[in-house]
Amino acid sequence: MTRRLSIAVLAALLVAPADSAFAYLKFGVPVNGRQVALKWAQTPIRYFVTNVSVPGVTADDFQAAVARAFASWHGVTTASISYQLGGATNAVPGRDDGLSTLGFVSRPDLDRVLASTSFLVDTATGALVESDIFFNAAFPWSVASGGEANRFDLESIALHEIGHFSGLGHSALGETELRAGGGRTVLAAEAVMFPIAFAPGSTAGRRLKADDVAGISDLYPAADSTRTTGTLSGRVTKNGTGVFGAHVVAFDPATGSMVASFTLNTNGQFSIGGLSPGPRVVRVEPIDDADIDSFFDSTRQVDIDFRVAFVDRVVIVPRGGDSGEIAIAVVPK
Amino acid sequence: MRITPTACIVLLFGATAAHDAAAQSAAAAPGRIEASGGGSWIGRTSTGAADADETTPSNGSLRIFSTSSDLAAAPSFDVRVGVRVTRALAVEAETAYSRPELRVAISGDIESAAATTAVERIQQYLIGGGVVWYLPAPRWPRLAPFVSGGGGYLRQLHEQALLVQTGRYFQIGGGVAYLLASRPDGRLKATGVRVDARAVVRRDGVAFDGGSHAAPAVGASFFVRF
Numbered sequence: 020m021t022r023r024l025s026i027a028v029l030a031a032l033l034v035a036p037a038d039s040a041f042a043y044l045k046f047g048v049p050v051n052g053r054q055v056a057l058k059w060a061q062t063p064i065r066y067f068v069t070n071v072s073v074p075g076v077t078a079d080d081f082q083a084a085v086a087r088a089f090a091s092w093h094g095v096t097t098a099s100i101s102y103q104l105g106g107a108t109n110a111v112p113g114r115d116d117g118l119s120t121l122g123f124v125s126r127p128d129l130d131r132v133l134a135s136t137s138f139l140v141d142t143a144t145g146a147l148v149e150s151d152i153f154f155n156a157a158f159p160w161s162v163a164s165g166g167e168a169n170r171f172d173l174e175s176i177a178l179h180e181i182g183h184f185s186g187l188g189h190s191a192l193g194e195t196e197l198r199a200g201g202g203r204t205v206l207a208a209e210a211v212m213f214p215i216a217f218a219p220g221s222t223a224g225r226r227l228k229a230d231d232v233a234g235i236s237d238l239y240p241a242a243d244s245t246r247t248t249g250t251l252s253g254r255v256t257k258n259g260t261g262v263f264g265a266h267v268v269a270f271d272p273a274t275g276s277m278v279a280s281f282t283l284n285t286n287g288q289f290s291i292g293g294l295s296p297g298p299r300v301v302r303v304e305p306i307d308d309a310d311i312d313s314f315f316d317s318t319r320q321v322d323i324d325f326r327v328a329f330v331d332r333v334v335i336v337p338r339g340g341d342s343g344e345i346a347i348a349v350v351p352k
Numbered sequence: 353m354r355i356t357p358t359a360c361i362v363l364l365f366g367a368t369a370a371h372d373a374a375a376q377s378a379a380a381a382p383g384r385i386e387a388s389g390g391g392s393w394i395g396r397t398s399t400g401a402a403d404a405d406e407t408t409p410s411n412g413s414l415r416i417f418s419t420s421s422d423l424a425a426a427p428s429f430d431v432r433v434g435v436r437v438t439r440a441l442a443v444e445a446e447t448a449y450s451r452p453e454l455r456v457a458i459s460g461d462i463e464s465a466a467a468t469t470a471v472e473r474i475q476q477y478l479i480g481g482g483v484v485w486y487l488p489a490p491r492w493p494r495l496a497p498f499v500s501g502g503g504g505y506l507r508q509l510h511e512q513a514l515l516v517q518t519g520r521y522f523q524i525g526g527g528v529a530y531l532l533a534s535r536p537d538g539r540l541k542a543t544g545v546r547v548d549a550r551a552v553v554r555r556d557g558v559a560f561d562g563g564s565h566a567a568p569a570v571g572a573s574f575f576v577r578f
Contacts, residue, residue: 194406194462207406207414221409228407272402272419272456272560293543296515298558300404300419300456300470304463327465329458333472337514 021197046138046188048145057138058186058238061099066184067108069122073156076123076173078107079161085121088177091227092185095102095246097236097293100185112151113137119149119184121177125156131202133158133216134176136183159219166222174282175217175224182212189214191266195308202316203309209277214313217274229276233293244293249336252290253345254282255303257325261287262349264311264321269334270300281306281314296338301330303347325349380577384436384541390573392428394552399423400561409473417461421560424568426452428476430571440486444502448478454510454558472511474558478521480504481544486529500548508557519557525550529575542577 033305046057068085070078082104089102105118112120117198126132132155139149154160154176161170193208195215205215210230217224236244261282267289268279278292305323315321328349334342380386401420404411427450432445454474459467482502489495503522510517527548534542548571555564 160512192406194416205409207408209406217409222410223407223409223411268404270404270417270419272400272421273562275402275405277404277406277416297474297517298454298456298510298560302404302417302459302461302465304465327461327463328462329465329468329470330467331470333454333456333470333510335472335510335514336510340514342514343512 034070040078042285046183046186048140048142050067050142050145056186056238057140057145057147060101060144060146061237062099064119064185065103065105066119066121067105067110069110069112069149070107070204071123071156073123073160075167075170076160076162077272081123081173082107084162084173085177085181087225088174088181091178091225092181093172095227095232095235095240097232097241097248098239099241100235100239102181102252112153114151115139117149119151121152121180122154123156123160124153126153127157128233129155130157133171134180136180144344147186150184152177152184154180164222166218166220171216171219172222173225175211175222178211178224178227179216182231182235185235187212187231189309190230190234190279191281191306191309191314192228192230192268192277193308210279214309229271229274230278233278233291237293240293246339248293248295248339249296249347250290250292250296250339251299251301251336251340252288252343253301253347255287255289255347255349257322257349257351260286262322263287264306264315264323265289265325265349266306267291267347268302268304269294269336270302271295271297272300273297294335294336298333301334301347303328303330303344303349326352359546380436380439380442380542382436382438385578386432386434386436386442386575388430388432388434388546388573388575389545390430390571392430392448392450392569392571394426394428394452395568396425397423397554397565397567398561399454399565400563402560415460415462417465418459419456419458421454421456421557423474423554423565424453424455425567426450426476428478428569428571430470430573432575434484439487441552442486443481444483444484445481445498446478446502446504448476448481450476452476474511475509475513476557477507477509479507480521481484482523494531494544496529496531497526498548500524500531500550506554506557517557519559520555522553522555523550525569525571527571540576540578544575544577545572546575547572 110120134154159170161167190210190212192210193213194206195203255262265282282289304327399421404416415549428448430448432446434442456470484500487497506519506521529546531544553566
């Protein structure tokens, strides 16, 4: 049995996190009463591209930009995922036709959605069967190497969507400010999987960050990566009670990189996998730089009433093991 | 050459005086083995600074918070075994154990989180060797000033031995050895104390920047000479 799940990049994410999620968010699907991580059962994953062009982007440009984005994910050495171009197709993204299709579709009604990924899932196993990505032709696009003013960079957006296509959810590693007319402006982000795109003209989203690498490595670990990487886990509490939805960031002082996850149950437990061994500084913050439903099912009660805090000890990520539970007590604002 | 009885006495007397002087001197004859144990105090050293930055749309950076780290001063337990190559030169093997704190000071949080110092106590082993060059001090035969230098393997274990980080260390310094007692005819030839000051340079290990960082150290030890 299969079921289609819809994921809109700039709108709500209507998925539940997998209870055992490691690096930031993996999509979870219910299988026999429990949540399992959504992922492809086999690689390489075949994808097809449509021959639809839009102003500024020919069909060939589109195929080339998408291929570069797929190559970035494939190039993660600690992950085993790979992709293969099946060719051009007249299929339309979003249809259950057995082809994983990427292409432009004009959806002026979705005025805040640049692109969207949808899935066809085998609900008996949780395995992905098909995934389509549509890029909203109602927006101006560019494939210029240095970006183009007032146009969204196709490769950057494709890189984000292919993260979803592969089974990754959103990361909260980013800073935003509210716009007067509604919505948010991204000040900075340290994950391609941050739910809000950079402004038109920016190409800063073309490079995967440590958080993205940890996520894909956790979902599709390379043969020896479980031995060479480690996990950081713990529990966030407030007044003795577990905090759900706290954003936990592990900072590596040796590399300056950040990888993050969330507390994913009412006990306040979290786990961040795919980390290189070494000491970490751990920071906990409420989700306040994007809509909460970009990360969690809107029915979940996410606690954002606590102050940002650091763990007062250096936390060690061992090689091929777990840090042991870190207890983090936060205080209300 | 013929030696007269008088000359023979003078020669014998001279030989005995020289023997006593050697036995009561901090300088030792080649081949002598010296073992020592004691303690040092190794001063604080930086282990690097790093900022948590996010990428802006223009490929710039936005600082989320800053960190600076150090390895705190800590006492060290030292053991050395050396052998005299010449009266002035000895080669030594050494090991030292200490438990300094690794401290990461966090500040400047973009959301005004309170500044915090994250701390961890590590175990540190120095295993290496060096050379000691004894300088003449004719007015104080029991005292032997020296300069020393060496280096070796640095092994640092994080808490609960969850992770080992390794590197190298180098040190250079000097001090004095003072002879407390000597027994020229005994199996144990002499005992004494040794104090020194040195600069210890640790490279890699827990240093976040992978660089070399120097710290001052002073030490004192008790030695026995066989």
